[in-house]
Amino acid sequence: MSAGAQIMEFVKLCESVLDLDPMIRFVTIFDMKGKIIQSKHREGLTGLLNKKESHKSINEILISNKTHLELSNKYGKEGYSISVFEKIVRMTTPLDKKHILYVTTDIDVDPFTIINKVTKLLEK
Numbered sequence: 001m002s003a004g005a006q007i008m009e010f011v012k013l014c015e016s017v018l019d020l021d022p023m024i025r026f027v028t029i030f031d032m033k034g035k036i037i038q039s040k041h042r043e044g045l046t047g048l049l050n051k052k053e054s055h056k057s058i059n060e061i062l063i064s065n066k067t068h069l070e071l072s073n074k075y076g077k078e079g080y081s082i083s084v085f086e087k088i089v090r091m092t093t094p095l096d097k098k099h100i101l102y103v104t105t106d107i108d109v110d111p112f113t114i115i116n117k118v119t120k121l122l123e124k
Helices: 003-020 051-075 111-123
Strands: 024-031 036-041 081-084 088-094 099-106
Touching: 003 024, 003 036, 003 099, 003 111, 024 051, 051 081, 051 088, 051 099, 081 111, 088 111, 099 111
Parallel strands: none
Antiparallel strands: 024 036, 024 099, 081 088, 088 099
């Protein structure tokens, strides 16, 4: 797949994830170097993090992902991660060996309902 075609697929994926549930605030796809490939906020919402803070959050996810990869021979391949904070829920799942899908939701949501919707979408 060409880089342009992959970006178009990522644009569609971000839109499809946002359409899964009105409680989803934000969707980002980034690579293993922390470069944001595609990102989309729910219309009318303002992000909680500025650009620098967003990159810091991505770096935190990458460090965690690296640890998961190093230990995967012990407990298997990562399916997804969920972190619950006071103001948001953050979910991540690997898309492939080069990209991670990062989703945030409002706090008043069952994160397992959302992540199940996301994983079903990714299986298509």
